[in-house]
Amino acid sequence: MTAYDELMAFQQQTEALGQVAGRLGWDQETMMARGSAGQRAEEMAAMQSVLHARRTDPRLGAWLGQIEDATLDAVGQAQMRHIRKSYDRARKVPAALATEIARVTSRAQGQWAEARAAEDVAAFLPVLKEVVRLKREEGQALADGGDVYDAMIDDYEPEMKAATLQAMFDAMRPRLVALRAAVLEKGPGPKLRGAFPEDAQMALTRRLAEQFGYDLNMGRIDKAVHPFSSGSGHDVRITTRTSADDPFNCFYSTIHEVGHACYEQGIDDAYALTPLGQGVSMGVHESQSRIYENQLGRSRAFTGWLFDEMRAVFGDIGVADADAFCRAVNAVHRGYIRTEADEVQYNLHVMLRFDLERGLMGGDLEVDDLEAAWNDRFEADFGYRVDKPSNGVLQDVHWSVGLFGYFPTYSLGNVYAGCLHEALRRDVPDLDARLAKGDTGAATAWLRENVQRHGGLKTPAQTIEDASGMVPSPEPLLSYLETKFTALYGL
Amino acid sequence: MTAYDELMAFQQQTEALGQVAGRLGWDQETMMARGSAGQRAEEMAAMQSVLHARRTDPRLGAWLGQIEDATLDAVGQAQMRHIRKSYDRARKVPAALATEIARVTSRAQGQWAEARAAEDVAAFLPVLKEVVRLKREEGQALADGGDVYDAMIDDYEPEMKAATLQAMFDAMRPRLVALRAAVLEKGPGPKLRGAFPEDAQMALTRRLAEQFGYDLNMGRIDKAVHPFSSGSGHDVRITTRTSADDPFNCFYSTIHEVGHACYEQGIDDAYALTPLGQGVSMGVHESQSRIYENQLGRSRAFTGWLFDEMRAVFGDIGVADADAFCRAVNAVHRGYIRTEADEVQYNLHVMLRFDLERGLMGGDLEVDDLEAAWNDRFEADFGYRVDKPSNGVLQDVHWSVGLFGYFPTYSLGNVYAGCLHEALRRDVPDLDARLAKGDTGAATAWLRENVQRHGGLKTPAQTIEDASGMVPSPEPLLSYLETKFTALYGL
Numbered sequence: 003m004t005a006y007d008e009l010m011a012f013q014q015q016t017e018a019l020g021q022v023a024g025r026l027g028w029d030q031e032t033m034m035a036r037g038s039a040g041q042r043a044e045e046m047a048a049m050q051s052v053l054h055a056r057r058t059d060p061r062l063g064a065w066l067g068q069i070e071d072a073t074l075d076a077v078g079q080a081q082m083r084h085i086r087k088s089y090d091r092a093r094k095v096p097a098a099l100a101t102e103i104a105r106v107t108s109r110a111q112g113q114w115a116e117a118r119a120a121e122d123v124a125a126f127l128p129v130l131k132e133v134v135r136l137k138r139e140e141g142q143a144l145a146d147g148g149d150v151y152d153a154m155i156d157d158y159e160p161e162m163k164a165a166t167l168q169a170m171f172d173a174m175r176p177r178l179v180a181l182r183a184a185v186l187e188k189g190p191g192p193k194l195r196g197a198f199p200e201d202a203q204m205a206l207t208r209r210l211a212e213q214f215g216y217d218l219n220m221g222r223i224d225k226a227v228h229p230f231s232s233g234s235g236h237d238v239r240i241t242t243r244t245s246a247d248d249p250f251n252c253f254y255s256t257i258h259e260v261g262h263a264c265y266e267q268g269i270d271d272a273y274a275l276t277p278l279g280q281g282v283s284m285g286v287h288e289s290q291s292r293i294y295e296n297q298l299g300r301s302r303a304f305t306g307w308l309f310d311e312m313r314a315v316f317g318d319i320g321v322a323d324a325d326a327f328c329r330a331v332n333a334v335h336r337g338y339i340r341t342e343a344d345e346v347q348y349n350l351h352v353m354l355r356f357d358l359e360r361g362l363m364g365g366d367l368e369v370d371d372l373e374a375a376w377n378d379r380f381e382a383d384f385g386y387r388v389d390k391p392s393n394g395v396l397q398d399v400h401w402s403v404g405l406f407g408y409f410p411t412y413s414l415g416n417v418y419a420g421c422l423h424e425a426l427r428r429d430v431p432d433l434d435a436r437l438a439k440g441d442t443g444a445a446t447a448w449l450r451e452n453v454q455r456h457g458g459l460k461t462p463a464q465t466i467e468d469a470s471g472m473v474p475s476p477e478p479l480l481s482y483l484e485t486k487f488t489a490l491y492g493l
Numbered sequence: 494m495t496a497y498d499e500l501m502a503f504q505q506q507t508e509a510l511g512q513v514a515g516r517l518g519w520d521q522e523t524m525m526a527r528g529s530a531g532q533r534a535e536e537m538a539a540m541q542s543v544l545h546a547r548r549t550d551p552r553l554g555a556w557l558g559q560i561e562d563a564t565l566d567a568v569g570q571a572q573m574r575h576i577r578k579s580y581d582r583a584r585k586v587p588a589a590l591a592t593e594i595a596r597v598t599s600r601a602q603g604q605w606a607e608a609r610a611a612e613d614v615a616a617f618l619p620v621l622k623e624v625v626r627l628k629r630e631e632g633q634a635l636a637d638g639g640d641v642y643d644a645m646i647d648d649y650e651p652e653m654k655a656a657t658l659q660a661m662f663d664a665m666r667p668r669l670v671a672l673r674a675a676v677l678e679k680g681p682g683p684k685l686r687g688a689f690p691e692d693a694q695m696a697l698t699r700r701l702a703e704q705f706g707y708d709l710n711m712g713r714i715d716k717a718v719h720p721f722s723s724g725s726g727h728d729v730r731i732t733t734r735t736s737a738d739d740p741f742n743c744f745y746s747t748i749h750e751v752g753h754a755c756y757e758q759g760i761d762d763a764y765a766l767t768p769l770g771q772g773v774s775m776g777v778h779e780s781q782s783r784i785y786e787n788q789l790g791r792s793r794a795f796t797g798w799l800f801d802e803m804r805a806v807f808g809d810i811g812v813a814d815a816d817a818f819c820r821a822v823n824a825v826h827r828g829y830i831r832t833e834a835d836e837v838q839y840n841l842h843v844m845l846r847f848d849l850e851r852g853l854m855g856g857d858l859e860v861d862d863l864e865a866a867w868n869d870r871f872e873a874d875f876g877y878r879v880d881k882p883s884n885g886v887l888q889d890v891h892w893s894v895g896l897f898g899y900f901p902t903y904s905l906g907n908v909y910a911g912c913l914h915e916a917l918r919r920d921v922p923d924l925d926a927r928l929a930k931g932d933t934g935a936a937t938a939w940l941r942e943n944v945q946r947h948g949g950l951k952t953p954a955q956t957i958e959d960a961s962g963m964v965p966s967p968e969p970l971l972s973y974l975e976t977k978f979t980a981l982y983g984l
Contacts, residue, residue: 018539021532026513026518033524037710038728041512044766050511050544219528237529275535 005068006078012065012274013085016056017275023049028232028239032224036292036430039272043108054100056093077278081123087160094143103136107404113363114330114402122390123373130371130401134362137404141363151363154407158284160413161461164360167410170417170476171353177414177480179383184345186336191329200244200252206315207242208395214294215446216240216260217267231262231291235274238266250331254295261294262287264446268454283462284408288415289422290449297346297423297482298445302328302490303437308460310438329490337388338393349416354382355409356399363406417460420479421430421470422453496559501767503556503945504576507547508766516541519723519730520601525716534599535827541595548583566726568769571950573973575768577830583704585634594627598895605893606718614864614882621892622860624661625853628895632854645898649775649881650905652952657853658850658901661908662844665967672975673825673837686811687768691735691743697806698747703783706937707731708758719832719890720746722753722782728858729757741822742804742833745786751787753778756939759945774953775899778908780913781940787836788914788973789936794980795930796822802931820981827877829884836974838875840907846889846900854897854944911970912961913944 003011009036023263026049030042035248057430066089108127117126188320208223226241233239236346240259245251260406265281273279298304302325309327323325334344340351358375361367369376376395377388400408427433430444437445452469459465466474488492494502510900517540520534547553562573601620608617631642635648643654699714712724717732724730732749734743754774756764764770772778789795793816800818803810812818825835831842849866852858858866866884868879879885891899918924928936943960950956957965978984 015539015542018532018536019543021534022513022517024515024538024541028514029520033713035709035711035713035730037708038712041509041765043728044505045509045516046515048506048514051506052510150720217528219526221529222524236532237525274532294719 003456006074006486009062009065009069010081011084012056012059012061013081013277014162014275016053017277017279019049019053019056021235021237023053023273023373024234025237025408030240031226031228031230047104050104054092057088058097063417073293077272077459080430081166081277084458088277091144091157094146095140096143099136099140099143103133103140103404104480105283106132106136107402110402110404114396114399115249115303118392121391122481126396126402127372130372133402133404134369137406138365139365139428141406149364151214151360151407153315154363155410156407159411159462160283161463162283162285162411162414164410167356167414171349171356171410173415174349174413174417174476174480175353175383177484178346178350179485180265181332183385183491185334185346185487187400187490188493191333191491192321192326193333194249194330196316198246198316200246203244203249203252204242206249206311207252210253211240211256211260213440214257214260214298214442215450220267221263221493223256227257231259231266234266234269234279244300249316253308254299254331257299258295261291264294264450265290265454268450269457270455273457273459278458280458282456282458282460282465284411285414285470287419288412288452289466291451292416293419293422293426293447293449296437297426298437298442300328300331300345301434303434303441305331306438307440316423322334332487332490334487334491336384336390338380339397345416346487347384349413352413354379354383354408355400356413359401359406359409393451400402417476417479418466420476420482421466421472421474422449424478425452425470425472425480430473495780497565500553500560500576501539501572503547503550503552504768505766507544508768508770510544510547512651512726512728512766514544515723515725516728519565521599522717522719522721523732527603530599530603534596537599538592538596538687539735542588542592545583545586545588545591548579549588553580556797564964568763568950572768575949582635582648585637586631587634589630590621590627590634594624594895597623597627598781598893601893601895602791602890605887605890607744608942609883609887612882612887614887617887617893618860618863624893624895625860628897629854629856632848632897639741642851642898645854647898649896649899650737650772650902650953652954653774653776653902653905655901658716658847658905661967662840662847662901665840665908665971666791666844667902668716668971669837669840669977672978673841675984676825676837676978676982677827679984681826682758682982683812683817684824685740685821687809688809689740689807693806694735695733696764697740697802698743700802701744702731702747702751704931705748705751705790705861705933706755711758712754714747717939718752720820722750724756725760725770729754740807741879745790745915746832748790749782749786752782755941756787756945759941760948761946764950766789766947769836769949771949772955773947775902775958777910777944777953779903780909781944784910784913785937786938787934788910788917789928791819791836792925793819794925795931795933795964797929798931823978823981825975825978825982827875829871829879830888834887836907837978840904843900843904845874846891850897850900851893858889881908908967908970909957909965911967911973912957912963912965913940915969916943916963918959 003047007366017041026042026046034042066086069082071079074082089290097118106129110133113129114126117123138150142155145153149164154162155162192424211223212218218455220236221238221240225243229242230243231238231240240256240263242252269279305328306324309324321330323485332344332347337343340348343351354376357379360368362369362372380394381387426445426448430448433445453465456465460468463474509916512536517533517537525533557577562570597620604620605617608614623752636644638653642655643691646653646655688709703709704715711727712729712731715732716734718734720733722729722731722756725737731747731754733743733747733750735868756778760770796819797815800815812821824837825837828834831839834842845867849858849870853860853863864886871885872878917936917939925937934957944956947956951959953966
């Protein structure tokens with residue numbers, strides 16, 4: 003065995019253990035009884051301790067010192083890039099700091115949930131200050147004198163910089179604000195009315211999942227409070243949720259998670275249980291979930307098919323025809339909550355968080371001023387004031403668990419999806435005719451071939467550039483949104 | 494921190510990782526999609542590799558060398574006994590062998606399920622040969638020149654020997670054969686007739702589980718092909734199965750697994766995630782599942798209550814009164830399947846497997862001859878020939894997953910249950926009056942106090958002896974069976 007073979011055998015076990023830890027998380031959200039939570043915390047801590055020990059194992063250092071990357075093929079070099087990066091990162095953060103972050107964020111998550119339920123921002127701020135202080139410290143350790151927030155983004159979107167994101171978002175914000183205002187001026191769109199039994203929603207959601215290419219022979223669908231996708235390779239599971247009077251919540255949560263799951267299921271089998279065997283970044287991941295959910299799933303063509311399916315399952319659903327149904331699917335409402343936002347408003351929610359958390363990490367914004375900054379910014383973009391903290395600064399779990407640098411990848415994913423969608427339309431000219439029959443096969447095959455199968459082989463930006471034939475830019479997304487909503491709402 | 498404290502902190506993580514590995518097994522049988530089996534094998538192998546590394550960790554040797562057991566209290570000494578034994582055992586088995594066994598048995602389990610469904614013994618034998626070869630190799634490493642099969646028994650029933658079991662079984666077999674013949678001569682007993690919708694079975698089975706003390710706030714019930722209980726401490730899950738025309742299959746599988754689960758849930762919380770925090774042996778475990786299932790669940794008193802409950806749920810069930818119902822619950826039929834066998838015939842099934850697997854491990858029986866040996870032995874004991882492999886050599890999962898030395902603990906558990914039942918009747922004189930009202934509380938409290946709470950504090954035989962006040966012997970079981978079935982069948 004060469005040093006490279008030994009390293010990859012070691013790494014395969016680490017990846018397998020990472021999958022096991024992920025499955026524990028899935029189990030916790032879907033299957034575990036409430037009373038098992040205390041023991042589960044010990045089990046998760048033990049798994050994290052094992053994984054941390056492996057990521058900083060001295061044998062890794064020895065192998066990395068022996069391997070000359072130039073002697074490897076492109077795949078081997080990509081594996082080495084990931085492993086070196088993971089090893090360097092793990093060693094930059096002192097073990098005591100990592101343990102402290104784990105301890106404080108675990109506590110902070112509970113306090114966030116309580117503060118949110120009580121609409122009590124002040125109760126959350128002390129622990130959030132601790133989280134921010136510790137994450138800044140971690141960011142400084144990672145940044146090696148560079149930009150702290152850039153170092154944090156890099157965990158989720160390798161090689162992306164805050165300045166690049168800022169330029170994209172600066173181009174997007176005024177056009178989205180204008181589009182939003184124009185659409186809302188048209189008044190509320192049509193709404194579904196009818197009976198939507200939850201068992202029937204789940205039966206149709208399973209069909210939708212398979213329709214979009216999700217392989218249930220290597221996955222499963224369950225219900226959870228917050229839908230998610232979990233796992234890589236041959237065991238990728240999704241969750242969805244049902245709401246008795248809003249079947250779109252179930253169907254589009256499913257299609258979104260199916261996009262994530264198909265990315266993981268679509269990666270070349272040769273990369274299974276290696277660093278290349280997972281989606282390359284949060285942004286590229288979100289590009290898949292969003293293009294499945296929006297550019298495909300919410301298109302006029304596909305919703306025409308879905309309209310017939312839903313009437314076959316649920317009978318009268320309270321909208322007259324497929325055009326009205328498409329407006330109902332793409333309804334734009336006044337609201338406060340990011341996860342419930344439509345395509346037009348979603349990125350405004352994200353940009354707000356990006357600016358605020360960049361301020362927190364850079365030291366330009368203090369935790370004590372966070373709520374006021376949130377509320378002022380929200381009013382500037384949305385035109386009305388946040389009515390309660392659970393609709394404002396307390397709505398997302400992310401900051402309580404130390405996720406800084408993660409939010410912008412949501413909008414980056416939409417930008418990427420815009421680029422991919424433009425290329426997909428070029429390469430599959432009869433896409434709408436296919437979608438109108440509920441046939442997503444050509445689209446998902448194109449995405450698998452051009453994006454998904456590569457896993458972590460290339461950088462995120464290169465993955466999108468190679469697939470779309472363009473340097474990622476927000477222009478295709480903006481043009482798609484303006485065209486779509488102008489037509490839908492007769493602007 | 495003393496060396497003992499450090500050791501126990503390390504051990505706690507090992508126990509937590511053991512729970513995680515167990516949960517993967519649960520997931521595989523209940524939730525995992527078929528196509529994920531290959532990846533799961535890698536995940537299990539990685540977990541076993543981590544666990545093996547921890548069980549042979551040089552730090553363990555150092556701590557064990559520093560700790561003087563005599564300075565510890567009784568609990569500490571019991572912990573040390575378990576840890577020293579585990580350390581010695583783990584160092585005897587090479588890491589590569591342990592990993593290989595995990596990998597092959599994970600694969601073998603899937604192939605067994607497919608072979609059983611296809612009634613194709615030949616499809617299973619190649620992988621079974623691999624399992625047998627690897628387990629023999631492991632047994633030789635463990636035996637240190639002693640008896641290979643004794644070394645394997647010790648994994649499931651510490652300090653038990655094949656010769657002791659053989660002596661018990663020799664005493665039991667002629668009396669059970671005679672009892673079986675006498676009962677079968679009376680002809681088939683009454684049978685249920687009616688409609689038993691599987692959803693209604695599952696609803697009643699959940700009530701039964703709670704009735705017998707199973708805490709669903711720290712567990713859950715799912716369906717699986719082969720019912721089992723899984724996990725320790727605060728996360729103990731059971732599975733059951735349903736059969737549209739045989740509700741007893743579901744109910745008594747559930748009560749059996751609840752016995753196992755209540756043992757784990759009943760262990761002193763102070764032992765959680767330590768070596769004492771699990772059932773002390775498979776035999777003692779089976780004593781709990783069997784006393785719940787049989788001496789309690791199949792008693793005339795309890796079945797009187799169940800008769801009323803079943804009529805309330807299912808309407809007419811085709812038997813006239815509670816006496817006939819009790820004979821239906823305790824029907825003795827010609828049959829093939831161990832897990833469906835009545836109290837009279839069950840141990841004959843076990844003894845068959847005990848002799849065959851002892852032959853396989855000792856080298857007196859080859860895998861190629863296994864099916865013929867099974868069928869011949871079955872005909873000798875039961876008087877008719879096995880009709881298909883799923884009713885014969887392919888009926889149990891055990892050998893596919895490398896469980897050799899496990900089967901005899903089923904009968905040992907029955908022997909232990911006989912001893913405990915005698916003592917329970919002595920200490921709770923009004924037991925039947927309680928059971929007739931469906932109240933198992935006094936019995937389960939007695940078992941929790943005298944058996945379950947101790948976990949691994951004492952040896953298995955000592956646990957039973959302290960609880961029952963007698964050296965374990967098959968006499969109470971045989972006497973109970975002869976009395977019960979003589980009365981039931983008017984022998």
